[in-house]
Amino acid sequence: MNRIFLDMDGVLVNFDEYKDVCGLSGDEVKKLQGAYLSMNPLQGAISGVHSLIGMGFDVWVATKPPTGIAWAYSDKASWIFSYLPELKRKLIITPDKGLLGDEKDFLVDDRPHKANCEKFRGTLVVFGTQICPDWQALIQYFKEVRGVRIYA
Numbered sequence: 001m002n003r004i005f006l007d008m009d010g011v012l013v014n015f016d017e018y019k020d021v022c023g024l025s026g027d028e029v030k031k032l033q034g035a036y037l038s039m040n041p042l043q044g045a046i047s048g049v050h051s052l053i054g055m056g057f058d059v060w061v062a063t064k065p066p067t068g069i070a071w072a073y074s075d076k077a078s079w080i081f082s083y084l085p086e087l088k089r090k091l092i093i094t095p096d097k098g099l100l101g102d103e104k105d106f107l108v109d110d111r112p113h114k115a116n117c118e119k120f121r122g123t124l125v126v127f128g129t130q131i132c133p134d135w136q137a138l139i140q141y142f143k144e145v146r147g148v149r150i151y152a
């Protein structure tokens with residue numbers, strides 16, 4: 001079964017919305033204990049994860065922690081337990097996503113230049129681009145990977 005590793009910030013979690021509402025920089029938000037727990041999912045992310053699982057993919061979360069901030073690990077875990085409890089045993093918190101997966105797997109990330117994503121051995125799907133701007137486009141991509149034909 002192919003695995004899909006999903007990034008959190010900017011893929012599952014609407015980090016930018018929270019940052020903008022609070023008028024803080026990204027680094028300031030990362031130093032704010034508990035802030036993560038107030039962040040919303042990206043539009044379509046939760047139902048999108050359920051769709052990927054329904055398509056037969058083995059879905060994991062792969063997220064980079066802010067360096068040296070211990071409680072960020074538990075905040076990220078709490079967010080997953082709250083919004084995607086079915087992934088509570090599929091959460092990987094690592095600064096090096098290049099260690100994950102094999103050639104048949106997928107990594108979905110909005111910042112491919114971070115966390116050693118370029119060294120990921122499978123297919124790197126860059127989220128938030130013109131080609132894959134949102135979850136609707138991402139689900140469409142994985143339907144095509146699965147060979148599901150869409151008749152419009």
Ligand SMILES: [Mg+2]
Pocket residue numbers: 007008009010011109110111
């Ligand atoms: Mg990200």
